Amino acid sequence: MKLTHKELVKRNKTFTMTSWTAQKDWDPISMVRSEGVYFWDADDKQYLDWSSQLLNVNIGHGHPHVIKAIQEAVAKMGHAYPGIATEARAQLGELLREITPTEISKSFFTVGGADAVENAMKVARLYTGRQKIITRYRSYHGGTFGAMSAGGDPRRLPNEPGVPWIVRVHGPFPYRSPIYHGRTKDEGDKVAADLIEQTILFEGPQNIAAILLEGYSGSSGIMQGGDAFWKGIQEICDRHDILLIIDEVMSGFGRTGEWFGINHYPYVKPNILAIAKGLTSGYIPLGATLVTDEIAAYFEDNPLWAGLTYSSHPLACAAGIANIEVYKKENLIERAREMGKVLRSGLMDLAEQHPSIGEVRGTGLLQVIELVKNRETREPMSGWNLPASEPMRKVAAILREQGLSTFVKWDWIFCAPPLIINEKQIQDGLAMIDQALTAADEYCDA
Numbered sequence: 001m002k003l004t005h006k007e008l009v010k011r012n013k014t015f016t017m018t019s020w021t022a023q024k025d026w027d028p029i030s031m032v033r034s035e036g037v038y039f040w041d042a043d044d045k046q047y048l049d050w051s052s053q054l055l056n057v058n059i060g061h062g063h064p065h066v067i068k069a070i071q072e073a074v075a076k077m078g079h080a081y082p083g084i085a086t087e088a089r090a091q092l093g094e095l096l097r098e099i100t101p102t103e104i105s106k107s108f109f110t111v112g113g114a115d116a117v118e119n120a121m122k123v124a125r126l127y128t129g130r131q132k133i134i135t136r137y138r139s140y141h142g143g144t145f146g147a148m149s150a151g152g153d154p155r156r157l158p159n160e161p162g163v164p165w166i167v168r169v170h171g172p173f174p175y176r177s178p179i180y181h182g183r184t185k186d187e188g189d190k191v192a193a194d195l196i197e198q199t200i201l202f203e204g205p206q207n208i209a210a211i212l213l214e215g216y217s218g219s220s221g222i223m224q225g226g227d228a229f230w231k232g233i234q235e236i237c238d239r240h241d242i243l244l245i246i247d248e249v250m251s252g253f254g255r256t257g258e259w260f261g262i263n264h265y266p267y268v269k270p271n272i273l274a275i276a277k278g279l280t281s282g283y284i285p286l287g288a289t290l291v292t293d294e295i296a297a298y299f300e301d302n303p304l305w306a307g308l309t310y311s312s313h314p315l316a317c318a319a320g321i322a323n324i325e326v327y328k329k330e331n332l333i334e335r336a337r338e339m340g341k342v343l344r345s346g347l348m349d350l351a352e353q354h355p356s357i358g359e360v361r362g363t364g365l366l367q368v369i370e371l372v373k374n375r376e377t378r379e380p381m382s383g384w385n386l387p388a389s390e391p392m393r394k395v396a397a398i399l400r401e402q403g404l405s406t407f408v409k410w411d412w413i414f415c416a417p418p419l420i421i422n423e424k425q426i427q428d429g430l431a432m433i434d435q436a437l438t439a440a441d442e443y444c445d446a
């Protein structure tokens, strides 16, 4: 029996619950099939997937190479528990050693991003024997208890105080942070790093296991530091013998036009990496915590106090291998860089036409538009952590009505399509955003 969109949504709402919202407010798009950069709802309405689902379907929907790899893997074995050696697990580990920054050498597989971050923090604390982890207010690291505490996202607030060993700091946000008032971006970035060092000195460097940062800032609004910031962070880590954990869950696997967001800063030497999302493009859930040889050597003699029933799941590892093959064979990293330029230039054109655009931020196919009521005063269109204002609700409704699926949150429209997107599809998406911005402009001060 084929259900209509309305019937399908009703059944979902009757029998299941969803994330991060009062359930009665959940008004989902439905999906019955997907291919490339598109998916279709139960009434056969087509959507352009402008956010790669949750910024994870990097290789696009329905890739035959990955589907075949998963089918062949499940025919061989449904599951192998994490203590068992498999070909897929070894091969994926080897491929990851090749593509991650040179110092990273060994993987511990998880089920997704949050547990990759949880285990990264565990590893840092076990290895150093120190307690505290420094993180940014403007960050998101996952929805489990420790990862949620590590992030600064306000969704953590109802569960506060969270884990006690997280110390949050302010970071780079030139558009709004007072750190940048009267300063150039470089000067502000340097002050941002200096302030982090000040916090570390107050907290006792001897108590700090690691600084945890997203390789490229993502769902918190793409607020990224430049060279002055990252050089400062590396120096702080070196000076105080503190580990650097880089969370590449969102910014990894080509999203920013590099294999990993941190590759934009080649002098940064992460000690631990957390990955997920684009590792399998969501075809099967998988994440990983990766470490350097030095950290791996410590765990030769000391137990790794970490475990998950589905760690190194053979189907997920097969999906990971097939994804990496697709990234390489189809040159998707370079493609993201090139298509990112097309997207960026289209967004900058929109910024010239629409007074409601305050700033466009990002790189590659990880971009966000921040909407304002007034460009001079930068008065937000809706406001951070406030219920969506009328103009932002209108923007979201117009995008959805036209068939563009993406995240509209607070003052932001996220633009992060699959890396396989072509120029024509980018122009189609931009045309739909153009319409929504025309409505938003009505709310700008004259």
Ligand SMILES: Cc1ncc(COP(=O)(O)O)c(C=O)c1O
Residues within 6 Å of the ligand: 054, 112, 113, 114, 115, 117, 140, 141, 142, 143, 214, 218, 219, 247, 248, 249, 250, 251, 276, 277
């Ligand atoms: C930077 C970052 N880290 C961690 C996570 C958590 O990943 P997951 O939702 O797979 O647990 C996310 C999810 O969006 C993320 O963006």
